[in-house]
Amino acid sequence: MNVVDRIFQLKEERHLTSKDVEVGAGLANASLLQWKKGKGKPSLESIIKVALYFDVSTDYLLCLTDERKEDKIEISLTEEEKLLLKAYNNASVYDRFRIIQLCMNSLDENIKKYGDLFLNY
Structure with missing residues (x-):
């Protein structure tokens, strides 16, 4: 699995169109199709935008972990x-x-x- 596969997996899980993801994440028109066809790869900026859109970590998109979100440390403040x-x-x-x-x-x-x-x- 690679970053493009992960993006399409998330897109399909949420029953979204490529257009939904592109508009929602602020990507250029037909980006996902180009990536899927191997005619380019997502830039770092695009990966960050997609991670924010799907509320997952960039490590998850990059297949560095199977955990979708990083654990956050709880801090109690006065x-x-x-x-x-x-x-x-x-x-x-x-x-x-x-x-x-x-x-x-x-x-x-x-x-x-x-x-x-x-x-x-």
């Missing part, structure tokens, strides 16, 4: 950490830089104040 992440995600590029700068300045101050005790935390 409410304060969730608020910080939300603020960061909603910030402009400039404000994101300012948030990082503020955190780094705070880190520097704590290192100066608490030294090795803080670094071992």
Whole structure:
């Protein structure tokens, strides 16, 4: 099996037409047909688009694994950490830089104040 076979397998499982996949994934018209006929291969960009469209990993499409999705590590965050992440995600590029700068300045101050005790935390 190869990447094109995997794409067609996913397409057939979901009862989609080639046009459905091309439009949904943002591929050029008749891409799938060209790949199937061996008249070209999917680019890295196309593989990523198809993986996102089908909600599978690129490793799965490339036949490097049979697991469709990569395991995600669960991380529990405090409410304060969730608020910080939300603020960061909603910030402009400039404000994101300012948030990082503020955190780094705070880190520097704590290192100066608490030294090795803080670094071992």
